[in-house]
Amino acid sequence: MLEQRWQQGKFVCVGLDSDYERLPAIAKRAGSVEEAIFVFNREIIDATHDLVCAYKPNSAFYEAQGEDGLRALARTVRYIKERYAAIPVILDAKRADIGSTNHGYVSSAFDHLGVDAITVHPYLGKEALAPFLERKEKGIIVLAKTSNPGAGELQDLPVGEAREPLYQVVARHIASDWNAQGNCALVIGATYPADLAKVRALIGDMPILIPGIGAQGGEIAATVTAGKDSRGWGMIINSSRGIIYASHGDDFAGASRQATEQLSAEISRQLSH
Numbered sequence: 001m002l003e004q005r006w007q008q009g010k011f012v013c014v015g016l017d018s019d020y021e022r023l024p025a026i027a028k029r030a031g032s033v034e035e036a037i038f039v040f041n042r043e044i045i046d047a048t049h050d051l052v053c054a055y056k057p058n059s060a061f062y063e064a065q066g067e068d069g070l071r072a073l074a075r076t077v078r079y080i081k082e083r084y085a086a087i088p089v090i091l092d093a094k095r096a097d098i099g100s101t102n103h104g105y106v107s108s109a110f111d112h113l114g115v116d117a118i119t120v121h122p123y124l125g126k127e128a129l130a131p132f133l134e135r136k137e138k139g140i141i142v143l144a145k146t147s148n149p150g151a152g153e154l155q156d157l158p159v160g161e162a163r164e165p166l167y168q169v170v171a172r173h174i175a176s177d178w179n180a181q182g183n184c185a186l187v188i189g190a191t192y193p194a195d196l197a198k199v200r201a202l203i204g205d206m207p208i209l210i211p212g213i214g215a216q217g218g219e220i221a222a223t224v225t226a227g228k229d230s231r232g233w234g235m236i237i238n239s240s241r242g243i244i245y246a247s248h249g250d251d252f253a254g255a256s257r258q259a260t261e262q263l264s265a266e267i268s269r270q271l272s273h
């Protein structure tokens with residue numbers, strides 16, 4: 001699914017981090033919390049669907065609203081699947097536990113919610129993540145170097161005989177060993193372009209989900225230079241707040257389209273250099 005989108009020059013992932021408290025008044029007038037979040041998402045999806053390579057709802061914003069939020073998330077995923085079936089949906093939930101518990105996370109995300117991919121953290125190791133990794137028709141996107149300022153506290157620690165930073169060890173393990181089904185990808189923050197380049201050199205053409213553009217300070221030019229694969233593809237470049245809150249007025253959907261178009265055009269410009 002991603003390759004089809006990349007072939008069309010689409011690299012932007014719209015992060016549906018729909019925080020009820022930040023929704024424009026016009027969306028809140030839709031009624032319940034569930035309805036407001038769903039309507040907000042639907043308008044943004046309808047306004048951006050032809051520009052994106054993926055949508056990425058972050059489960060935190062939906063869980064925060066209890067049952068209303070969870071119903072809005074389920075309706076949002078269903079809406080994308082029914083209207084825009086070619087667009088992958090990534091659930092950003094950063095799951096992972098011992099193997100037996102992971103079966104529950106897998107059923108919840110893939111069988112009930114119906115998303116195409118999920119983010120997980122690697123801390124419990126390949127054995128524990130087997131229930132995710134075995135789902136060869138789904139994408140398993142593993143955190144390697146996150147975008148936050150404190151990411152290096154653990155992720156940069158030198159490990160093993162070669163004293164390699166931990167995030168590089170994680171990236172190599174996943175590319176060489178965990179990816180037997182060809183369904184893995186990595187998360188590398190746009191805020192660390194030098195590390196992004198190092199990881200790209202280690203993992204070949206494996207996809208990378210790249211958050212941290214815009215609100216967190218990541219720059220497009222450095223991200224594209226460091227993140228593109230040998231085909232000039234391989235990037236899922238996420239922007240959440242920069243797109244969905246581009247306007248807080250009645251024109252929020254149009255503004256989200258404009259912000260997506262701008263980001264997409266900037267990525268294309270960098271790719272053509």
Ligand SMILES: O=c1ccn([C@@H]2O[C@H](COP(=O)(O)O)[C@@H](O)[C@H]2O)c(=O)[nH]1
Pocket residue numbers: 015017058092145146147148187188189211212213214215216238239240241242
């Ligand atoms: O390293 C990471 C991993 C995930 N995220 C998530 O991506 C979006 C970023 O939102 P912006 O508003 O574009 O900053 C959000 O859902 C994060 O939880 C990340 O930022 N960094």
